[in-house]
Amino acid sequence: MTVKFRLGTRGSPLALTQANMVRDALCARHGWPVDAVELVVVRTTGDRVQDRALAEIGGKALWTKELDRALLDREIDACVHSMKDVETFRPDAIAIAAMLPRADVRDRLIGAAEIAALPPAAVVGTSSPRRRAQLLRQRPDLRIVLFRGNVDTRLAKLAAGEADATLLAAAGLDRLGRDTIGYAIPTDAMLPAPAQGAVGIEVRAADAAARAIVAAIDDAVTHRCVLAERALLAALRADCHSPVAALASVAGTTLSLRAELLAEDGGAFVEGHAEGMIGEAIAAELAGDLLSRAPDRVRRLFGG
Structure with a gap:
């Protein structure tokens, strides 16, 4: 291979680990030497601004806009994302x-063996509206404080006593070799964020060569499930202020989709499930059902 395939990534340890996973998969699939794929680190606004919640300063686009610019300006051929950090509507x-x-799609609790084991009025650090609402739904006595930053930053804040506990995605901890840290929360106790645990690769839509190169490493089941979860977000017109959880699964040709919408304080919620043949628009059906049954203070957090 005479021309290197340039793969854009954020510079956090987890982002680089995931970019290396993509590089290794591409090289293995195409029989390339490891140096055929060049990792290009792009610093994002989300990495620079750590003292405010994403919803206050521009939402998920803070993770993607600099990578988008590099991709569209042909500085890179593809870019790697944690799919739960990618905004619903893309260029x-x-x-x-x-x-x-x-x-692993689950959240992992660090600081106690389970949510019920947290001491009364415990301080829990998170920047996620979903995690905040789900915690308060189960434990209204908890005090939630803002935790931003990469995995090491948040673990350091916890070690420094800024909170009694925090939640991190099991997938990220596992990919960083931290699989012994914390306790995984079952999905029936805490449904994950849409697309949690999935790593996606984006290319320019018109770049047929890059699209074919990357498509060769696609996991079809993951792709179908994540697209269904993202379709639910689109149908709900959810934004970074909207506490929403969703998880899709595939069995044979049937796709099942579970979801939960919550008020910001967890004091009201609605949950539902839909399934159908792969390719059917079950996400829109489930969104309509959830919104029709949601309490007013949940419904008003959706619809854009």
Whole structure:
């Protein structure tokens, strides 16, 4: 291979680990030497601004806009994302070309063996509206404080006593070799964020060569599930202020989708489930059902 394939990534330890996973998969699939794929680190606004919640300063686009610019300006051929950090509506000129096999979708609690074991009025650090609402739904006595930053930053804040506990995605901890840290929360106790545990690769929509190169490493089941979860977000017109959880699964040709919408304080919620043949628009059906049954203070957090 005479020309290197340039793969854009954020510079956090987890982002680099995931970019290396994509590089290794591409090289293995195409028989390339490891140096055929060049990792290009792009610093994002989300990495620079750590003292405010994403919803206050621009939402998920803070993780993607600099990578989008580099991709569209042809500085890179593809870019790697944690799919749960990718905004629902993407530019038409950019396409999700592939996803790696999904990892553990669960959240992991660090600081106690389970949510019920947290001491009364415990302080829990998180920046996620979903995690905040789900915690308060189960434990209204908890005090939630803002935790931003990469995995090491948040673990350091916890070690420094800024909170009694925090929640991190099991997939990220596992990918960083931290699989012994914390306690995984079952999905029936805490449904994950849409697309949690999935790594996606985007290319320019018109770049047929890059699209074919990347599509060769696509995990079809992960792709179908994540697209269904993202379709639910689109139908709900959810934004970064909207506490929403969703998880899709595939059995044969049937796709099942579970979801939960919550008020910001967890004091009201609605949950539901839908399933159908792969390709059917079950996400829109489930969104309509959830919104029709949601209490007013949940419904008003959706619809854009």
